[in-house]
Amino acid sequence: MHEMSLACTVVEEVERVLDECGPKARAISVRLEVGRLRAVVPEAMEFCFEAAALGTRAEGARLIIDQIPIRVRCETCDDEWTLESVEFFCPACDGGVSVLSGKELLLRTIEIEDDEE
Numbered sequence: 001m002h003e004m005s006l007a008c009t010v011v012e013e014v015e016r017v018l019d020e021c022g023p024k025a026r027a028i029s030v031r032l033e034v035g036r037l038r039a040v041v042p043e044a045m046e047f048c049f050e051a052a053a054l055g056t057r058a059e060g061a062r063l064i065i066d067q068i069p070i071r072v073r074c075e076t077c078d079d080e081w082t083l084e085s086v087e088f089f090c091p092a093c094d095g096g097v098s099v100l101s102g103k104e105l106l107l108r109t110i111e112i113e114d115d116e117e
């Protein structure tokens with residue numbers, strides 16, 4: 001399950017940001033952008049994030065996943081569309097395609113609470 005290694009990467013990144021925010025900062029929610037080509041199962045990702053965050057400063061934070069559709073462009077006729085199934089050729093002219101989006105894995109926002117008065 002590759003979600004576990006992704007979740008560990010996200011937790012490390014959240015901890016790094018929290019370190020910069022001060023000793024008492026803790027994460028409330030973490031928003032992630034994941035391209036559909038990453039084939040991440042949101043439920044599995046949430047489960048792995050929760051597990052990976054245990055005992056870290058990211059523990060208890062809510063993971064919000066935004067899935068980014070796979071956009072491609074035909075290299076022959078320049079047509080652009082969103083892939084619903086994984087077919088890497090142009091239905092109009094049979095040309096090869098370039099992937100425009102769908103490979104993202106971005107930590108978008110971290111909502112942070114700081115207990116310090």
Ligand SMILES: [Zn+2]
Pocket residue numbers: 074075076077078079090091092093094095
């Ligand atoms: Zn085409």
